[in-house]
Amino acid sequence: MRYAAITDRLAGLGGAKWEIHYRARALQAEGRDVILLTVGEPDVNAPEALITAAEAAMRAGRTGYADGRGEPALLRALSERYTARLGRAFGPEHFIAFPGTQTALFAVLMGMTETGCEVLVGDPMYATYEGVIRASGATPVPVPLRAEAGFRIQPDDIAAAVTPRARAILLNTPHNPTGAVLRASEIEPILEIARAHDLWVISDEVYEDLVFGPTPFLSPLALDDERVVVTNSVSKSHAAAGFRSGWCAGPAAFCARLLPLAETMLFGNQPFIADMTAAALRAPDLVAEGLRARLARRLALVHDRLDGVAGLRVHRAEAGMFALVDVAGAGRGCGTAFARALVDEAGVAVMPGASFGEVLRDWVRIGLTVDDAALARACDRVAAFAEAQAARA
Numbered sequence: 001m002r003y004a005a006i007t008d009r010l011a012g013l014g015g016a017k018w019e020i021h022y023r024a025r026a027l028q029a030e031g032r033d034v035i036l037l038t039v040g041e042p043d044v045n046a047p048e049a050l051i052t053a054a055e056a057a058m059r060a061g062r063t064g065y066a067d068g069r070g071e072p073a074l075l076r077a078l079s080e081r082y083t084a085r086l087g088r089a090f091g092p093e094h095f096i097a098f099p100g101t102q103t104a105l106f107a108v109l110m111g112m113t114e115t116g117c118e119v120l121v122g123d124p125m126y127a128t129y130e131g132v133i134r135a136s137g138a139t140p141v142p143v144p145l146r147a148e149a150g151f152r153i154q155p156d157d158i159a160a161a162v163t164p165r166a167r168a169i170l171l172n173t174p175h176n177p178t179g180a181v182l183r184a185s186e187i188e189p190i191l192e193i194a195r196a197h198d199l200w201v202i203s204d205e206v207y208e209d210l211v212f213g214p215t216p217f218l219s220p221l222a223l224d225d226e227r228v229v230v231t232n233s234v235s236k237s238h239a240a241a242g243f244r245s246g247w248c249a250g251p252a253a254f255c256a257r258l259l260p261l262a263e264t265m266l267f268g269n270q271p272f273i274a275d276m277t278a279a280a281l282r283a284p285d286l287v288a289e290g291l292r293a294r295l296a297r298r299l300a301l302v303h304d305r306l307d308g309v310a311g312l313r314v315h316r317a318e319a320g321m322f323a324l325v326d327v328a329g330a331g332r333g334c335g336t337a338f339a340r341a342l343v344d345e346a347g348v349a350v351m352p353g354a355s356f357g358e359v360l361r362d363w364v365r366i367g368l369t370v371d372d373a374a375l376a377r378a379c380d381r382v383a384a385f386a387e388a389q390a391a392r393a
């Protein structure tokens with residue numbers, strides 16, 4: 001049988017990145033005690049109030065087809081939130097509802113880029129970015145994120161990577177996996193580069209409410225109303241990833257142009273989930289508040305227990321759900337070799353940095369979403385493992 005080229009472009013993306021995770025699961029199934037620090041999901045269930053809101057909406061008959069752009073109440077809640085946070089007026093015409101950030105990213109890229117285009121994206125990057133860029137036919141152009149610059153994408157590095165084929169810059173602030181939060185002094189020149197070369201700027205802001213460092217979050221959308229498109233959801237902020245409720249926010253002209261694509265893909269999404277999301281956006285963000293405090297505390301715990309131990313170095317993230325640890329000095333090879341040996345010999349599963357890009361080949365990513373006691377036990381195992389390597393060397 002014959003297949004479309006998109007299946008070739010996406011073949012092989014994904015699976016290999018999760019090698020350690022699958023290995024850990026297999027070891028657990030054999031009865032081994034393995035602490036899983038590979039994934040980043042909020043450590044609590046979706047709040048009772050949101051489950052009640054979705055259930056009440058279903059019982060009230062909100063189970064039919066929805067408006068293709070998003071239910072009016074949800075679009076009003078989004079308009080209020082963005083008007084309040086960004087300091088200029090947003091209305092329903094600036095949004096399209098999607099089932100999660102992932103689908104929003106897919107549609108936004110399909111609406112902007114195609115074969116022959118390039119999309120500039122920080123390296124390391126979130127695991128699905130290469131796929132969503134390639135799905136559109138475009139080619140990802142990795143822009144190295146340097147540890148010395150706090151892993152924040154630097155305008156000069158973007159400028160150096162722009163070619164006549166460039167169509168868009170994909171930003172992720174706060175960033176997964178590094179937890180970096182872009183400064184105004186970086187966003188402004190990036191927007192200038194985008195204006196000079198007529199590029200779109202996509203800003204994936206799924207960790208917006210999980211900033212615990214000193215730098216406040218700033219959306220590029222606050223500084224430009226022509227070429228910035230934001231993607232976001234309630235997955236992280238409200239521990240509601242399974243509801244699959246997200247959106248894109250951007251210029252009215254862009255949303256009008258994208259709407260037929262969204263309707264072709266989805267034919268609207270679920271009214272009871274739209275009602276739950278509107279309630280979530282209007283309620284005080286208690287879930288995010290609790291998560292922020294726990295994530296900051298656990299990052300400090302990892303730092304206290306591992307930084308400086310047997311050559312390990314812990315990066316100080318400012319946001320998000322992960323700690324990055326530089327294992328180059330630990331004498332067990334690159335991050336992938338370290339993670340493979342760690343899961344087998346010490347019963348701790350972490351993600352190799354290389355799963356997110358070559359820049360992190362000497363790093364591993366530790367999820368901060370297990371409870372403090374399990375994380376402390378995991379850190380003790382990592383420290384003992386690293387010390388054993390150092391003693392052998």
Ligand SMILES: Cc1ncc(COP(=O)(O)O)c(C=O)c1O
Nearest residue numbers: 100101102126176206233235246
């Ligand atoms: C940077 C980033 N973008 C997007 C997503 C997907 O979010 P959603 O659940 O809203 O599709 C994730 C999930 O981990 C993420 O880390």
